[in-house]
Amino acid sequence: MNDLAGKHIVLGLTGGIACYKAAQLCRGLVKEGATVQVVMTEGAEQFITAVTMQALSNRPVYTSQWDAREPNGMPHINLSREADAILIAPCSADFMARLVQGRSDELLSLLCLARPRDTVPLLIAPAMNREMWAHPATQRNMAQLAADGATLLGVGSGWQACGETGDGRMLEPDQLLHDTIAFFQPKLLAGKRVLITAGPTFEALDPIRGITNHSSGKMGFAIARAAQEAGAEVALVAGPVALATPRGVRRIDVQSARQMLQATEAQAQSAHVFIATAAVADWRPAEQAGQKIKKDGSGDAPTIRFVENPDILATIARGARATSGALFCVGFAAESHDLLAHAKAKLARKGIPLLVGNIGPAAFGQDDNQLLLLDAHGARELPRASKLELARQLVADIARRIGAQRQQHASA
Numbered sequence: 001m002n003d004l005a006g007k008h009i010v011l012g013l014t015g016g017i018a019c020y021k022a023a024q025l026c027r028g029l030v031k032e033g034a035t036v037q038v039v040m041t042e043g044a045e046q047f048i049t050a051v052t053m054q055a056l057s058n059r060p061v062y063t064s065q066w067d068a069r070e071p072n073g074m075p076h077i078n079l080s081r082e083a084d085a086i087l088i089a090p091c092s093a094d095f096m097a098r099l100v101q102g103r104s105d106e107l108l109s110l111l112c113l114a115r116p117r118d119t120v121p122l123l124i125a126p127a128m129n130r131e132m133w134a135h136p137a138t139q140r141n142m143a144q145l146a147a148d149g150a151t152l153l154g155v156g157s158g159w160q161a162c163g164e165t166g167d168g169r170m171l172e173p174d175q176l177l178h179d180t181i182a183f184f185q186p187k188l189l190a191g192k193r194v195l196i197t198a199g200p201t202f203e204a205l206d207p208i209r210g211i212t213n214h215s216s217g218k219m220g221f222a223i224a225r226a227a228q229e230a231g232a233e234v235a236l237v238a239g240p241v242a243l244a245t246p247r248g249v250r251r252i253d254v255q256s257a258r259q260m261l262q263a264t265e266a267q268a269q270s271a272h273v274f275i276a277t278a279a280v281a282d283w284r285p286a287e288q289a290g291q292k293i294k295k296d297g298s299g300d301a302p303t304i305r306f307v308e309n310p311d312i313l314a315t316i317a318r319g320a321r322a323t324s325g326a327l328f329c330v331g332f333a334a335e336s337h338d339l340l341a342h343a344k345a346k347l348a349r350k351g352i353p354l355l356v357g358n359i360g361p362a363a364f365g366q367d368d369n370q371l372l373l374l375d376a377h378g379a380r381e382l383p384r385a386s387k388l389e390l391a392r393q394l395v396a397d398i399a400r401r402i403g404a405q406r407q408q409h410a411s412a
């Protein structure tokens with residue numbers, strides 16, 4: 001919860017009912033460690049008070065270019081020079097038009113115009129009625145703002161305050177918070193397609209019961225988020241878990257190992273990186289009863305025969321080796337003991353260049369973990385940290401490796 005530590009964000013509010021969401025966004029930014037300087041237009045002040053935003057940001061709000069608090073009388077210069085980013089949320093249709101025209105007759109548009117464009121990015125969260133959003137003038141302005149170097153964060157869809165339903169709502173505060181955090185992450189996997197398996201599998205015994213395991217899917221979901229933040233296009237094949245899909249990630253839900261294999265094989269065709277974090281059940285019941293298996297009164301337990309499930313990682317890695325070998329495969333090893341020895345054996349057995357080891361019982365369901373990265377040359381430890389932090393470190397490591405791999409191919 002400190003993903004924005006050290007960042008100073010100018011949060012600009014313009015006139016729109018979505019200003020009520022900006023209060024929550026401000027709180028979220030502060031909770032993540034950012035310092036937030038709120039600047040409001042006259043229109044924004046019609047929807048929410050400066051006092052509310054001051055209390056949430058713990059700083060006086062600026063509303064006028066004639067603010068006498070700045071000794072040099074230049075709040076537009078001072079505020080824009082201090083910022084690591086300017087985030088306009090909500091950004092009204094009118095304010096977008098003003099930005100496009102380079103207008104500067106009030107503080108917020110003035111400081112956007114005055115900002116050093118190379119070092120202070122401008123992030124825009126539009127908010128308006130669906131007809132205003134769909135209007136060619138707005139769409140033209142959006143395209144022009146993107147061409148001028150602004151980052152457009154998109155809009156939500158659904159019920160609008162005016163009673164209509166459609167596109168144009170401001171994104172929810174947690175979505176904007178995620179996008180702001182993601183914006184600051186280095187784009188180490190830009191242009192790459194990453195495929196991840198996560199969670200347990202569920203192997204049905206009858207319509208009521210089945211065998212599964214304690215995997216929560218948290219590590220795989222954290223890697224999906226980290227890869228998406230690093231600029232990759234991410235497909236996440238998930239077993240039965242109760243986790244929210246990371247923003248911007250394409251999720252394919254499956255139950256059994258065989259379903260997971262099928263979904264993974266289909267996605268692997270176009271992937272550059274495959275990371276197998278799923279705790280796939282090694283065996284499944286040989287027969288799946290069509291109806292609930294009932295007690296027969298004899299006191300004898302039924303005999304259940306198991307058959308081995310396909311090894312998804314080994315299958316995909318074999319396929320990658322048989323073709324061009326362009327797919328970089330990463331395995332996970334959940335062990336209860338002798339991590340290094342087991343991980344070494346698994347690296348060889350699965351035929352993959354990188355294996356990530358962790359102690360299963362210490363990782364399952366937890367928000368933090370510690371990892372051991374093992375390749376043909378040796379092992380490197382990633383000390384205990386949150387799963388998201390470890391996921392970011394792993395993504396950086398993989399990005400380095402596929403960069404190095406590309407160079408090797410190029411020089412061969």
Ligand code: CTP
Pocket residue numbers: 197257276277278279280281282309310311312313314330331332333334335346
């Ligand atoms: N894996 C897989 N398909 C399976 C079993 C495992 O894709 N049927 C993948 C896991 O996602 C993980 C790696 O293989 O990336 C190792 O999984 P793990 O359960 O630790 O090992 P197993 O191969 O099952 O070996 P063992 O049961 O001997 O520990």
